[in-house]
Amino acid sequence: MDLHDLRPEIKSILSQENLSVDERLLKVCETLEANISYYNWVGFYFKNGDKDELKLGPYVGEPTDHTIIPFGKGICGQVAVSNENFVVPDVSAQDNYIACSITVKAEIVIPIFVNGNNIGQIDIDSNTPDPFTKADEQFLEFVCEAVATLLA
Ligand code: SME
Numbered sequence: 001m002d003l004h005d006l007r008p009e010i011k012s013i014l015s016q017e018n019l020s021v022d023e024r025l026l027k028v029c030e031t032l033e034a035n036i037s038y039y040n041w042v043g044f045y046f047k048n049g050d051k052d053e054l055k056l057g058p059y060v061g062e063p064t065d066h067t068i069i070p071f072g073k074g075i076c077g078q079v080a081v082s083n084e085n086f087v088v089p090d091v092s093a094q095d096n097y098i099a100c101s102i103t104v105k106a107e108i109v110i111p112i113f114v115n116g117n118n119i120g121q122i123d124i125d126s127n128t129p130d131p132f133t134k135a136d137e138q139f140l141e142f143v144c145e146a147v148a149t150l151l152a
Contacts, residue, residue, distance in 0.1 A: 003139040006035055014146050021150055026058035028143065032124070033060045038131040039124050041100065044112075044147075045069065045076050046120035054080055054120070061125070064100040074098030076123055079109045083118045085137055089130035105129040110140040114148050122147075 013027045029042040043059025052071040056064065071080045074097055079086045088107040091097050097107075104125040112120045122140055126132070 003036070003135050006031065006139070007142060010143055010146055014150055022058050024150065025147065026060070028147070029058055029060040032143075038126045038128040040127045041104070041123075041125035043123050044120060045123060047080070047118075052080075057120070062101050066098055066100060069098065072096075075107050075109050076121060079111050079121050080118060083111055083113075085110050085141070087132050087137065089132070100125065103127045106131055108132045108136060108140065110137065110144050112144040112148050112151070114152050119148075119151065 009031055010028060013031060014024050016024055019027070025044055029044070032039050033042045041059070041061030043061065044057035045054040046057050048055035048068065054069040054071070054076055056067040066074070069077045071077050075086050075088055075094065076098070078096060086109045088094055088097070091099070091104055091107055104127060106126040106129060107124065109121050109123045111118045112122065122144055124140070
């Protein structure tokens, strides 16, 4: 499916006020994983209270041991401090990387900002080498902005 075609679906999921925020976020994960062939693990991490660490939120894909990630560690922890998108075409080329599954070849992490603060991120792992383009970044920025309006 074309990434652009998923935008209305994401908006519609996030506006389902009969569902909790976590239920809506899980549906977003499920929709992304089901519709985009190279999105194989899709999840959210959020800042854990006032601690300098991320806590795993809703996700789909293989369970991970990394439910808490200190700021600065791994791709996710680096995005927590850089406030910038991180696209990794080849995870084996990264020194500061936390492996969740040996099948993962590439990763993309996009931060979520609420009132200018980096409060979390969407994290996507792919079993396909070098699959992410600028279109993925732009689409996932849209998803993160839409999620941010729920959390504001
Ligand atoms: N690979 C991530 C850890 C989270 S898992 O991909 C679910 C990282 O290096 O931060």
